[in-house]
Structures are given as structure tokens and as C-alpha cells.
Amino acid sequence: MIRITTHVLDTELGRPAAGVVVRLERLDGPPGAGPVAVATTDRDGRVLDWLPNGVPRGGYRLVFETGPWLRGAGRATIYPEIAVQVEMAEGERHYHLPLLLAAHGYTTYRGS
Secondary structure, X not given: OEEEEEEEEEOOOOEEOOOOEEEEEEOOOOXXXXXXXXXXXXXXXXXXXXXXXXXXXXXEEEEEOXXXXXXXXXXXXXXXXXXXXXXXXXXXXXXXXXXEEXXXXXXXXXXX
16 A cells, blocks of 8 residues: 655745645546545645555545635635646555645645
């Protein structure tokens, strides 16, 4: 099983993005199955233990609900939702997938 974590940082304000809803969806799951998990970033902008037992290898999508979060902070955005699609490989134990967020741009990478 593979453990997945994430961290959302507001690069415009230089601080963690607490309160962002993040959905984890399985790409090859049954139609209409819904998300594997849903979590909200903590005060440090992290989601650490939303699936303590992990997930099997395969294709997944992390969907960050950035529009409601940015609008709640009084900021407009052209990215109301950011979806990051990943392939979890056999033999890997952990994927840390941070999101660096700004109102009009974002970056993601595989962290450690």
C-alpha cells in the first residue's frame, strides 16, 4: 500500500493554505464510485493521515477546491479547482504531492 500526503502553500501571502478541501479520486475505479477520500488542510496547510492504510498502486487524481478557498479570502481566481493526476508505482511507499498556490497560477511537484 502507498501512503499519500499533500501540503498547500499560498505563495502570494507566503503562508500555509489552511482550510482547502482536497479530494482523492481513483482513476480506474468503478463509475460513480465517488472519491476515495476527502480531507481539509490543517492549520499548517497539510493533509497527512487521511488514509493511514494507504492505497494500492494505480492512477489517482488529487482535486484541490481552490476557488471556494480563495473567494473566502476575498481573492478572485481563474483556477477554481486544480486537479493533479498521478500514477502510483509498484514498490513506492510514499508520495508527498505539494501544491504551491497563487490566485492566478500554481505549481506542483513530488516532495519528500
